Amino acid sequence: MKARALSVVLIVALFLLVTPIVSAQDEVVISWWTEPNSVPTNIQELFIDPWNEAHPGYRLEITEHEDLNNVLRTAITAGEAPDIIQSPGASFIAEFVNAGLVQPLDDYAAQWGWEDRLLPWAFQSGFIGGKLYSVPLTYESMILMYNRTLFEEKGWTPPTNLEEFEALAEAAVAEGIYPLIYGNVGWQPTNEHLVGIYLNNVAGPENVYKALIGEKPWTDPEFVEAMELLRTHIADKGWFSGGLENYFAIGWDDYWPTLSSGEAAMMMIGTWGFWGVGAFEETGTEWDWAPLPVFHERAGEYNYELATGSTLSINAASEHPDVAAEVIDFLLSDPDRVLDMSATQSFGEWMVPVRITPEDFPEGVDERFVRFFSDFAKVTGEGRIGYTTWTFWPAGPNVQLWEEIELVWYGELSVEDYLANHQAAWDEARAAGAVLNVPAPGVAE
Amino acid sequence: MAATSLHREAHQARRRQQISGWLFVVPVLLLNLIVVVIPSIAGLGMAFTDWSGVGSMNFVGLANFRQLLQDQVFFKALIHNLIWTVFFLTIPVALGLLGAYLLSGIKRGQMFFRVAYFIPYVIAAVVNAQLWRFLLNPRIGIGPALAKCCGITFLDVAIFGSRDLALFGVAFVDMWHFWGFLLVLYLAAMSAVDVELYEVARLDGAGRLQQFRYVTLPSIRPTLVFTILMITIWSGLVFDYVYIITGGGPANASEVMGTYLYTSAFERFKSGYAAAVGVFMTLWVAIATGGFVLLRRLGWEI
Known part of the structure; x- marks a missing residue:
């Protein structure tokens, strides 16, 4: 009797054990690898669960991977990559395209009207060789963040041009305050943020655009002037973190306590910086942001640099490309969901460039975030755009740009030689067909 | 006839022994073939291509090596590896020898010091590196605190x-975690030295320094030379602490071959070129090991 009861219990237990396995085996997994520490905290309930419910028989699996790009490059070469390929930017997709490892998205875009859902420049940034290969997961721009409490105390206002910027920097130094905090510890490409800002705001977006499309050499005087001014500010004047030595020894963890405590007045950073403003609550100070100052009249009125943070593509080897495309479409289909998810990251991550209006933002969202996205839409809509290096530069010239600038700052390489090397890197990339789609200034909408 | 039969049986037994010996070794050889030999040959082959790490690769002959020999950053990295080697062959070795010699005279509490000195060696490189990055932070580290x-x-x-x-700075952090390892090795070697040698030396009027010079050092020579060989090899392959703390910067000031290989492969996407750097690193190891073998052949007791 006991033996029979035991048998029944064992069979039931075995059945219970096997049932979920069988059920899980019936489901087709759609895989997507993403960067860690940037995923919306509510992604499960707002994105994964609703998608799974709407797609019976399929299960969306989003997993976080450190050093994602390198992990992906290895996996995609080995034929083991996920269905959805997330890259750090459009320029990284080019070599996957050349190797036939990702597939065109034109048919899906046409089927679901992605062009109408996305901001025009963001949609265009995914084209390589006339075909759409990626859509942005997040967009960003460069801004000037500052300690508003400190500015009010000192009677300062955010600078709008070179004269105001230099006067404010001198005033801050005189008070024993770093005019700007920034550093590249933990992420050497941080250098490119500054290079891009000075190229856009000294040489001007028109000239940068011409150089990007190959109509103007990077060795022209406007670019020399831009890099000379950056060298003066960072190396000669030491306005970034008090000097080069500090710049090379300071990273993200130092930015926020320094800025919020008033040890530093300002920071030129991308809108991912919104993610760090919680530090101001700890010090009881207030932060704010302003457009970057324009350093030369040829750069015109202030602009916003266009940047896509990460991009999404579909693995050419995916067994379910249509379903993977449905995941992307689900992401682009609901602006409210985008804002609700991105709100958990202070709109610094997963801010998909779908068309939104200020009214779309959830109740209670900080006015400063809404002000940025509203102004960004207005200004870029008027065609006042700049170009970020990680979105519009091919990988080769991009790496040269942020690596060799350190030699310029230390006086080991002249600005002229640096830009000549940059031009050579561009020539190589252009010959290899690695050039990306670039929207012209003045015609963003 | 009987002798022939015995001889054949002995021969067969020897063969069986040889075959069973090989059977024991085969799994390890296969493993070695899969994880060492084949990737090494593939790496060597890759050095003659323009592979980016993704997609097709084209044979470019010696182009990568020609470019490498004109690459100023690579030579800077190579010189840094040489500086690193000199640094590690002197300061940590001297500290390890001194520490072990002083500790060998202590009977009570020796284990405490052994453990204390050895602990940094077993902590992950990334933890040690972050710890020192924090300690030497120009804003909140010990430097500004002491100044204030x-x-x-x-x-x-x-x-x-x-x-x-x-x-x-990076070499110091690496040394901080490494010298305790040398100390423990030298201490183990010193504990095996015959105490009578010290007694004889003392009777001959040798002081502690002379005992160290004429008894300890010759007695631990195999261990000492082994550590020198390993330090030379490791200094050519150094990567982790440099990559974590400075990434080779600022302006290549701490670039070593290992970080240059990494950035060539994973930032500039020049895997073929990176493989050529790897070939030079292998050459470094071959020269160090070859030198060691040569000295042994020349009759050095090492």
């Missing part, structure tokens, strides 16, 4: 951000 509280300013510099100090 006591007026001691010599440490109030951004060591990892300074072109003159970055390489030595």
Whole structure:
């Protein structure tokens, strides 16, 4: 009797054990690898669960991977990559395209009207060789963040041009305050943020655009002037973190306590910086942001640099490309969901460039975030755009740009030689067909 | 006839023994073939291509090596590896020898010191590196704290951000975690030295320094030479602490071959070129090992 009861219990237990396995085996997994520490905290309930419910028989699996790009490059070469390929930017997709490892998205875009859902420049940034290969997961721009409490105390206002910027920097130094905090510890490409800002705001977006499309050499005087001014500010004047030595020894963890405590007045950073403003609550100070100052009249009125943070593509080897495309479409289909998810990251991550209006933002969202996205839409809509290096530069010239600038700052390489090397890197990339789609200034909408 | 049969049986037994010996070795050889030999040959082959790490690869002959021999950053990295080697062959070895010699005279509490000195060696490189990055932070590290509280300013510099100090700063952190390992090795070697040798030396009037020079050092020579060989090899392959703390910067001031290989492959996407750097690193190891073998052949007791 006991033996029979035991048998029944064992069979039931075995059945219970096997049932979920069988059920899980019936489901087709759609895989997507993403960067860690940037995923919306509510992604499960707002994105994964609703998608799974709407797609019976399929299960969306989003997993976080450190050093994602390198992990992906290895996996995609080995034929083991996920269905959805997330890259750090459009320029990284080019070599996957050349190797036939990702597939065109034109048919899906046409089927679901992605062009109408996305901001025009963001949609265009995914084209390589006339075909759409990626859509942005997040967009960003460069801004000037500052300690508003400190500015009010000192009677300062955010600078709008070179004269105001230099006067404010001198005033801050005189008070024993770093005019700007920034550093590249933990992420050497941080250098490119500054290079891009000075190229856009000294040489001007028109000239940068011409150089990007190959109509103007990077060795022209406007670019020399831009890099000379950056060298003066960072190396000669030491306005970034008090000097080069500090710049090379300071990273993200130092930015926020320094800025919020008033040890530093300002920071030129991308809108991912919104993610760090919680530090101001700890010090009881207030932060704010302003457009970057324009350093030369040829750069015109202030602009916003266009940047896509990460991009999404579909693995050419995916067994379910249509379903993977449905995941992307689900992401682009609901602006409210985008804002609700991105709100958990202070709109610094997963801010998909779908068309939104200020009214779309959830109740209670900080006015400063809404002000940025509203102004960004207005200004870029008027065609006042700049170009970020990680979105519009091919990988080769991009790496040269942020690596060799350190030699310029230390006086080991002249600005002229640096830009000549940059031009050579561009020539190589252009010959290899690695050039990306670039929207012209003045015609963003 | 009987002798022939015996001889055949002995021969067969020897063969069986040889075959069973090989059978034991085969799994390890296969493993070695899969994880060492084949990737090494593939790496060597890759050095003659323009592979980016993704997609097709084209044979470019010696182009990568020609470019490498004209690459100033690579030569800077190579020189840094040489500086690193000299640094590690002197300071940690001297500290390890001194520490082990002093500790060998202690009977009570020796284990405590052994453990204390050895602990940094078993902590992950990334933890040690972050710890020292925090300690030497130019804002909140010990440098500015000492300057503020006591007026001691010599440490109030951004060591990892300074072109003159970055390489030595990283080497210091690596040495901090490494020298305890040498100490334990030398201590173990010293404990095996016949105490009678010291007694004889003392009777001959040798002081502690002379005992160390004429008894300890010759007695632990195999261990000492082994560590020198390993330090030379490891110094050519150094990567982790440099990559974590400075990434080779600022402006290549702490670049070593290992970080240059990594950035070539994973930032500039030049896997073929990176493989050529790898070939030079292998050459470094071959020269160090070859030198060691040569000295043995020449009759050195090492």
